[in-house]
Amino acid sequence: MAQNFEQRYQKRKLISSYFSVVLSIALVLFLLGALGLLVLNTKKLADHFKEQIAVTIFLKDNAKPLEVEQLQKSLAMAEYTKAAVYVSKEEAAERHRAEIGEDFMEFLGYNPLKNSIDVTLKADFVSTQQIQEIAQNIGSKDYVAEVSYDEPLISLLNRNIQKISWWILLASAVFTLIAVLLINSSIRLSIYSKRFIIKTMQMVGATKSFIRRPFILTNLKLGLIGALVALVVLGVLLYYVNEAFPELGVFADPIQLTALFLGVFVLGLGIAMISTFFAAQRFLNLRTDELYY
Structure with a gap:
């Protein structure tokens, strides 16, 4: 036992x-x-995370529809672009109204926003130097008012x-x-x-x-x-x-x-x-x- x-x-x-x-x-x-x-x-x-960063191209009010359409198509086909979306000033106003909860156009009496194209870049092109080159190239066009992006955020x-x-x-x-x-x-x-x-x-x-x-x-x-x-x-x-x-x-x-x-x-x-x-x-x-x- x-x-x-x-x-x-x-x-x-x-x-x-x-x-x-x-x-x-x-x-x-x-x-x-x-x-x-x-x-x-x-x-x-x-x-x-890189591809969440967008470059916004603001267009002048006198930009012709054909020029805007050609720009959007050329951006969509560019090697650095993941997506290029046209945003009218009316759509932008609606977004602002939804975000702030107030209709700012009631106070101003007009829409101060501009038509724009939001470009989302591919991750390999999200660097300060490359985005600067892209912005300079796009900003040189006569009908582009401004190219905006968050440079400090990209560097960080x-x-x-x-x-x-x-x-x-x-x-x-x-x-x-x-x-x-x-x-x-x-x-x-x-x-x-x-x-x-x-x-x-x-x-x-x-x-x-x-x-x-x-x-x-x-x-x-x-x-x-x-x-x-x-x-x-x-x-x-x-x-x-x-x-x-x-x-x-x-x-x-x-x-x-x-x-x-x-x-x-x-x-x-x-x-x-x-x-x-x-x-x-x-x-x-x-x-x-x-x-x-």
Whole structure:
């Protein structure tokens, strides 16, 4: 009876050890995968914010309809344009009325606004220098009164995006190192509990490769399970992010996502195998009296 109790205790202890290894691998790989998604989608996020900035072209009152139509068409076909929308002075007045809640034309007696074209630029062209060149080129036309855009906002946005990109890359490197260390520690602890078995097998003549093999296979299986759990949770996270922010198009590049998932999977197996090899090798190289420390 005592022997059965001891066997059950050892079995529970073994299952607990395996569970902790799987859990640590799954958590760490999930965090790495989420960080990888953030790194891959940094440009998408940056482009999304850049493309919210518009350049407004105000037209003179004497601008001919044909000239305005030609300008809008040329802007729509330009390589830097994402969208070019004509806004009449009446539409602009309606927008102002909706925003401020009052009809300012009742006080003025006339509409002081101008017809305009709102141009949304592609993200690659949202920089202070490029927008200045675009504005100068458009502003040189006789029927254009003014080209307006928020230059300080563009400069601030580009600086912050650059800073955030560097911080994300640094965080990725740090988290990758932490992931390797955490998974390695979990596997070493699981092998540490079997150090006496390792030494006993070694003393009866088993070779190092023979002793290492079952540990590597076992932890490869645990790494496989942990990686699959991490990928399932990562897939659920992606689904909800796509539902909440469809404009980001997280599923727009399936090849990129497949590469990320494959990378997380291979990383889990690779770290598990390498950590097991070196952890087992460490205890194989210890003297018998060193096993107690």
